[in-house]
Amino acid sequence: MYRRSRYPDSQASSPDWDRQLELYRNPSLPSHTTPDIYLNGYISNAFGPDFAQKHFQRDLMIDTASPPHWAVPGYFKVALIPPPRKVVSALPVTISGIPRYVLDHFYNPNLGNIVPQQPQVKRLPGSPTQELPIFFIQGNGDVGVTVEQAIYNQYPCGVVGSSSPAPVGNANVWNISFTIAWPGYKVYVEPRKVLVLTKKGKSDRVRIDLGGLLYRVASAAHHFFDHCERDYSKPVHPELEIGGPRGVDWKDVYLVGLVNVAEGVWQPIFRMPRFVLDVNSHLAMVR
Secondary structure, eight states: OOOOOOOOHHHHHHOOHHHHHHHTTTTSSSSTTTOOOOTTTHHHHHHHHHHHHHIIIIIOOOTTTTEEESSSOOOOOOOOEEESSSSOSSEEEEEEEEEEEEEBBOGGGGGBOOOOOOOOOOOOOOOOOOOOOOOOOOOOOBBBEEEHHHHHHHTOOOOOTOOOOOOOOTTTOOEOOOOOOOOTTTOEEEEOOOEOOOEEEETEEEEEEEEHHHHHHHHHHHHHHHHHBOOSSOOHHHHHHHHSSSSSSSGOOEEEEEEEEEEEEEEEEEEEEEOOOOOHHHHHHHH
């Protein structure tokens, strides 16, 4: 049986997404600036612009004639799309009475580097297209929580939608797994399958909630940091070395969200607590 959410659900007290979007305002972005979904989102910064474009257009079948729209014009916000051409398990949000789906969030580099990873994409013949990304949003509008906060529930603002069913697939998806491709280390695949659907009675099925999913992926990340293996064929930036004198302390790494890179396989998006990579070094790792 999966763990139920221990997080206060901020959506219960703040159901108005128009108000929630106001919390995402970033006054440092000039009002005339329009972010580029393929350059300024979390997904493109984690896995590269080429992956973002292919993932949005091919895997998620997003209509390129209706490009993603950044909610609350003139501010860093959420990239929204009309209902996609495929059935997804994510629920739409209603903005001014219009249903929209969250595709990505604008990434503010002043918060710290996104950890660049190679997407572990694997598609089998006849496999379904992937699900929309999942993001962990705090009740105050911040994107992501630290791995330590997710494990020990130390953040008082709550997680938006934590008691809602996690959009990890349809009624036929019973188990998922996580994979991590931290630069300079061997690709990690969580050895324990995560049960995301359980039976309750003869016919009812219960989906893991978002808070429970957050706990599970944080536990997988913690296990990775404890058991990771260096891949000496690949260089590692000193600031991204796990456990090194200038390197990463797992407690401070932010868990931003999840991207569905293969059938039943999700890859986390991580953010560092500070700015450690220059632009050229970061781009070199995601190309």
